[in-house]
Amino acid sequence: MGSSKKKSRTQIVKEILDHQASYHGDDAPKVSDYDYDMLVQQLYAIDKKHGIPIKDTEKVLGVGYQIKKEFREIMHVKPMLSLENVFDTNGLDLFFSRVTDYLKKENVTEEITYTAEVKLDGVALSVRYINGKFISAATRGDGAVGEDVTQNVIGMTGIPDVLNTNDGLIGLKEFEVRGEVVFLKKDFFAFNEQQRKVSAKVFSNSRNAAAGSLRQLDSSKTSSRPLTFFAHGAVDNGNKLKLFAPSHSSFLLEAKKFGFLIPEPRVEGLGTDSIYSFLKKINETRETLPFDIDGVVIKLDSFSQQELLGSTVRAPRYAIAFKFPSQVVKTLVKGIDIQVGRFGTLTPVARLEPADIGGVIVSNATLHNEDELKKKDVRPGDIVEIRRAGDVIPEVIKVVPTESCKKKRGQKFKMPTICPVCSGITERVDGESALRCVNGKECPAQFEQALIHFVSKKAMNIDGLGAKVVKQLIDEKLLVCVSDIFKLNYSSISSLERFGNKSAKKLIDSIDDSRTTSFEKLLFSLGIRHVGLETAKSICKKIERFEDLFSITEERLLEINDVGPIVIKSFLNFFRDSNNQKDVKNLLEEVVFENPYAPSKVIKKNFCTEKSFIFTGVLKKLKRIEAENLVVEHGGRVVTSVTKNTDFCIYGESPGSKLKKANDAMIKVMSEDEFLQKFNE
Ligand code: IVH
Numbered sequence: 001m002g003s004s005k006k007k008s009r010t011q012i013v014k015e016i017l018d019h020q021a022s023y024h025g026d027d028a029p030k031v032s033d034y035d036y037d038m039l040v041q042q043l044y045a046i047d048k049k050h051g052i053p054i055k056d057t058e059k060v061l062g063v064g065y066q067i068k069k070e071f072r073e074i075m076h077v078k079p080m081l082s083l084e085n086v087f088d089t090n091g092l093d094l095f096f097s098r099v100t101d102y103l104k105k106e107n108v109t110e111e112i113t114y115t116a117e118v119k120l121d122g123v124a125l126s127v128r129y130i131n132g133k134f135i136s137a138a139t140r141g142d143g144a145v146g147e148d149v150t151q152n153v154i155g156m157t158g159i160p161d162v163l164n165t166n167d168g169l170i171g172l173k174e175f176e177v178r179g180e181v182v183f184l185k186k187d188f189f190a191f192n193e194q195q196r197k198v199s200a201k202v203f204s205n206s207r208n209a210a211a212g213s214l215r216q217l218d219s220s221k222t223s224s225r226p227l228t229f230f231a232h233g234a235v236d237n238g239n240k241l242k243l244f245a246p247s248h249s250s251f252l253l254e255a256k257k258f259g260f261l262i263p264e265p266r267v268e269g270l271g272t273d274s275i276y277s278f279l280k281k282i283n284e285t286r287e288t289l290p291f292d293i294d295g296v297v298i299k300l301d302s303f304s305q306q307e308l309l310g311s312t313v314r315a316p317r318y319a320i321a322f323k324f325p326s327q328v329v330k331t332l333v334k335g336i337d338i339q340v341g342r343f344g345t346l347t348p349v350a351r352l353e354p355a356d357i358g359g360v361i362v363s364n365a366t367l368h369n370e371d372e373l374k375k376k377d378v379r380p381g382d383i384v385e386i387r388r389a390g391d392v393i394p395e396v397i398k399v400v401p402t403e404s405c406k407k408k409r410g411q412k413f414k415m416p417t418i419c420p421v422c423s424g425i426t427e428r429v430d431g432e433s434a435l436r437c438v439n440g441k442e443c444p445a446q447f448e449q450a451l452i453h454f455v456s457k458k459a460m461n462i463d464g465l466g467a468k469v470v471k472q473l474i475d476e477k478l479l480v481c482v483s484d485i486f487k488l489n490y491s492s493i494s495s496l497e498r499f500g501n502k503s504a505k506k507l508i509d510s511i512d513d514s515r516t517t518s519f520e521k522l523l524f525s526l527g528i529r530h531v532g533l534e535t536a537k538s539i540c541k542k543i544e545r546f547e548d549l550f551s552i553t554e555e556r557l558l559e560i561n562d563v564g565p566i567v568i569k570s571f572l573n574f575f576r577d578s579n580n581q582k583d584v585k586n587l588l589e590e591v592v593f594e595n596p597y598a599p600s601k602v603i604k605k606n607f608c609t610e611k612s613f614i615f616t617g618v619l620k621k622l623k624r625i626e627a628e629n630l631v632v633e634h635g636g637r638v639v640t641s642v643t644k645n646t647d648f649c650i651y652g653e654s655p656g657s658k659l660k661k662a663n664d665a666m667i668k669v670m671s672e673d674e675f676l677q678k679f680n681e
Contacts, residue, residue, distance in 0.1 A: 024065030027211035058314035063143035071147035074138035078235045083321040095320045106308050115249045116278045117266040119295040122182035123211045129175040132163040151656035152222035155624045158229035160259035176235035182291050183210045187226040206292045220641035231260035247301045295323040328387045331355035335380050336413050338420045340445035343529050344437035348373045357388045365394040370415045371433040379410040421445040450527045459525035463510040483586035515591050529570045561612045561645045608636030611647035617655035619672050650675045
């Protein structure tokens, strides 16, 4: 926010609406949640001072944003509301006393207890079931009408196709659960890493990634992203909910039995003191949770008491969000460095005056790429806001305009035109926001990163060869090409700094252990752009000797599902390079393959074997996962988007666009029954 000048109401409202458009509309907020919340608080304060009724303030704020018009609409059975926020214990005390006063007035004599649970930082979703079967899903949209994302969420972790209930949902033919779609931190990190590798959009935090991934027009894109849904409430259709759960805490336990994931950690049915201890505990341990949270939600537990309090146009009166202080800090930019990645990508990184964010000392923060740097216009000497988002890499959010900084700002930072490490030429690939050094492994930075990848866990898995040791061995000229790793011996390393007899022996042992490997591991370890472990596996199924890769043809590669022109181009470029060929030949002298001809698994052969399948719509007889397992058990593959290499499309109820695409591509289409019938043939 920075500016000390008082803003007018009109200006504040305009800013709030702009930020809502960026956050809800574009999934790309321009300010931190904290700054947005503070603007909203300013509006409440101004309106209170001028006697503007709260319901008018809330009307301005709304609960979301108009939906993307490309989506079909789903009208919510009951509005999807937002929550009122408090930022300190005073605010929470006020909430507790408001609830108590209200219930007293209503002559409530029973005990007043609360449930408190983590506030997941994701995207709100409403999921409908009829007679226990998944029917549709919608985003919050503007609160009244949401975006139809039914196809996108089929099969998502935490959204059962069929509810796990033997005795039926007592009186609940229709059942609507509300909750949050999130990226677990581990999934978000892996996803961003993958995006970075293929120079695709890298998300600044898990919430934006979840929103961007959920609101895809192509449902196969959403399905390919590891999202998770947590249920935190349900729509009460005329008191029926109370039949099987009298309180929020008991509802959550029922929802868990049905097959939903529910917010954890949580405390249930407690008085206010215990709620405060819970808040303290969560604030101290939030870093260790598997997902990002932006606070704790405190809810009156009893459904009858909730009903008495009711809701405003924007939020229920029986619940409140306690927002934790934001993990954003300000610090000084001492300089901007350029890091060169494994594939030559030049990443600008701000060198910072060390700052403490949530207990972690941060002295570097990424500026992502040239476009981001230009947009944020960060310069040495600036004060910036930084945050540690879901990603472990801290990032610069924006420059904080200060008076002194305005006067003596440094020069606008220019990205180098040559590689800062090897002075090689850089190029900007069409459609990508990254500059890339074209020197490949000739560039010392890329060579070092290639070695770090080669020895990493999923690659050759050489224990004791971390990034620091790799750098040390390069500096000592012991590693000049990749295969030199296998030339290291006890006497060459035991005398090095930081090595002792024991650690040298351990390293040599683990290098020796890694010599026995598989085709796919070695291929993946070579670090060819776009060739991940799965692609490496598929390619290796096509060869009998590793050397066959030197002469494999484009046509043969095209036969492999999910291997497209980008992968093939990168693959062929690598193997056509004479230096790479020499490197690989040297490596082949050092390694031994586990019996490459042994079939990896015993499979029952049938019409599925070596064929690829796509599923669309809601299956009636099988759960989606059961159908997919059937295919895999018989040696087939399940894919998430229709390509010319897809062999079968199996459709259930309300199939999505994949069915049409499959028909258009002349792919064999089968109903669920026809598919099951074929197993008896
Ligand atoms: S209860 C009427 N519980 O936070 C809305 N909401 O900022 C009642 N959220 O719209 C919501 N975790 O999408 C509830 N444990 C939780 C939550 C949660 C995240 C979201 C929800 C809500 C938003 C308000």
